[in-house]
Amino acid sequence: MEFDRDIGRRGTDCTKWDQLQTYTGVDPEYGLAMWVADSDFATAPCVIEVLRKKVEHGAFGYGFDEAGYRRALTWWMEHRHGWQVDPDWIVTTQGLGHAIATVFDTWTGTGDGVCFFTPVYHEFRLKTERAERRPYEIPMRLVNGRYVLDFDVAGQVIDETVKVLIFCAPQNPSGRVWTAEEMRAVAAFCEKHDLILISDEVHADLVYPGARHIPMDVAAPEFRHRTITLNAASKTFNLPGFRTGQAYIPDPVRRAAFQHRLRMLDYTPGSLGIAATATACSPAGAEWVEAQVDYLGGNRAVFDAGVNAIPGVWSMPLQATYLAWVDFSGTGMTQEEINRRIRNQARIGVNHGPSFGVGGAQFSRFNLAMPRHQIKDAVARMQSAFADLQ
Numbered sequence: 373m374e375f376d377r378d379i380g381r382r383g384t385d386c387t388k389w390d391q392l393q394t395y396t397g398v399d400p401e402y403g404l405a406m407w408v409a410d411s412d413f414a415t416a417p418c419v420i421e422v423l424r425k426k427v428e429h430g431a432f433g434y435g436f437d438e439a440g441y442r443r444a445l446t447w448w449m450e451h452r453h454g455w456q457v458d459p460d461w462i463v464t465t466q467g468l469g470h471a472i473a474t475v476f477d478t479w480t481g482t483g484d485g486v487c488f489f490t491p492v493y494h495e496f497r498l499k500t501e502r503a504e505r506r507p508y509e510i511p512m513r514l515v516n517g518r519y520v521l522d523f524d525v526a527g528q529v530i531d532e533t534v535k536v537l538i539f540c541a542p543q544n545p546s547g548r549v550w551t552a553e554e555m556r557a558v559a560a561f562c563e564k565h566d567l568i569l570i571s572d573e574v575h576a577d578l579v580y581p582g583a584r585h586i587p588m589d590v591a592a593p594e595f596r597h598r599t600i601t602l603n604a605a606s607k608t609f610n611l612p613g614f615r616t617g618q619a620y621i622p623d624p625v626r627r628a629a630f631q632h633r634l635r636m637l638d639y640t641p642g643s644l645g646i647a648a649t650a651t652a653c654s655p656a657g658a659e660w661v662e663a664q665v666d667y668l669g670g671n672r673a674v675f676d677a678g679v680n681a682i683p684g685v686w687s688m689p690l691q692a693t694y695l696a697w698v699d700f701s702g703t704g705m706t707q708e709e710i711n712r713r714i715r716n717q718a719r720i721g722v723n724h725g726p727s728f729g730v731g732g733a734q735f736s737r738f739n740l741a742m743p744r745h746q747i748k749d750a751v752a753r754m755q756s757a758f759a760d761l762q
């Protein structure tokens with residue numbers, strides 16, 4: 373099976389494997405890279421083919437986000453998510469982080485607040501701080517092993533300086549897929565407090581059977597004047613190195629302001645990222661994604677069974693994403709001890725829970741997007757590193 377193939381990423385100048393030691397302290401020779409969220413799979417054959425043709429053609433002049441790319445994205449959203457997008461809403465950015473920074477730059481000032489529910493993708497806080505805005509963390513409640521949003525707490529946490537809420541749907545790191553009611557409640561909270569709502573939906577296409585992602589604009593169309601939905605083919609097709617993403621901005625005035633800012637910062641799209649995205653968002657791409665999700669479901673089952681066999685360790689059942697969120701609190705160990713065992717004994721590079729904000733302590737995030745034999749290796753390493761608990 374194609375996902376079983378180890379394509380060997382060491383020595384390919386990729387962050388995940390070639391900067392393993394720098395970011396996680398794990399010895400690169402024997403280490404397993406299960407941290408940053410890209411996959412170890414070669415992308416879909418249709419994408420490789422279009423890129424091969426471009427390379428063989430040999431001219432890499434300026435490009436633009438042409439009509440075929442917009443048509444592909446609108447087809448994708450309608451076909452996969454039941455979302456009817458006007459192609460004019462799509463503004464191409466250099467990825468989601470760039471779009472978030474552009475929102476900050478367009479509508480907020482130094483010292484303004486940005487809020488998000490935690491634990492969450494650590495870059496929300498880091499990008500806020502880099503922009504000299506203030507992060508407001510709203511802790512989610514863990515109820516019967518599932519995160520829930522608490523709007524009473526949210527109302528108490530924020531103040532009048534908060535201008536933006538960044539929402540992660542599906543959620544990284546817990547893999548939670550929000551219901552339409554939950555999405556609507558988030559939008560209504562933003563309306564009540566006059567917040568710009570950034571809905572980060574980059575994991576929308578990596579959803580397991582039994583759950584269904586509803587785009588924010590489908591769940592809460594009446595609040596679209598304040599909503600900016602972010603997405604990209606990057607996680608789904610392992611293309612984040614192309615630095616290409618999309619901001620869907622239905623409100624024309626808001627969209628014009630965002631586009632103006634991008635022009636001021638002299639951003640225009642890279643042609644290979646456009647070609648890759650346009651080709652990925654196709655029936656052939658969709659078929660490949662289904663096969664990948666199926667494979668990831670198998671990885672998830674092997675990983676969960678293996679780590680859940682360690683007393684006191686619990687991997688949260690994922691509804692989406694290839695990012696396992698593992699709770700070590702039942703071991704009674706300190707965060708330092710958990711980190712030390714994963715880093716020095718298992719020699720696995722992961723993202724440790726506290727970086728995801730309030731509620732992340734005693735958790736670690738493991739990236740499962742790798743060939744199955746490496747998942748089995750990871751499980752064996754973990755069982756050995758925590759063998760004294762058996």
Ligand SMILES: Cc1ncc(COP(=O)(O)O)c(C=O)c1O
Nearest residue numbers: 409467468469493544572574617
């Ligand atoms: C929720 C979420 N948003 C955004 C990103 C990064 O997107 P980009 O590389 O386009 O900035 C990630 C990557 O892990 C992510 O998990």
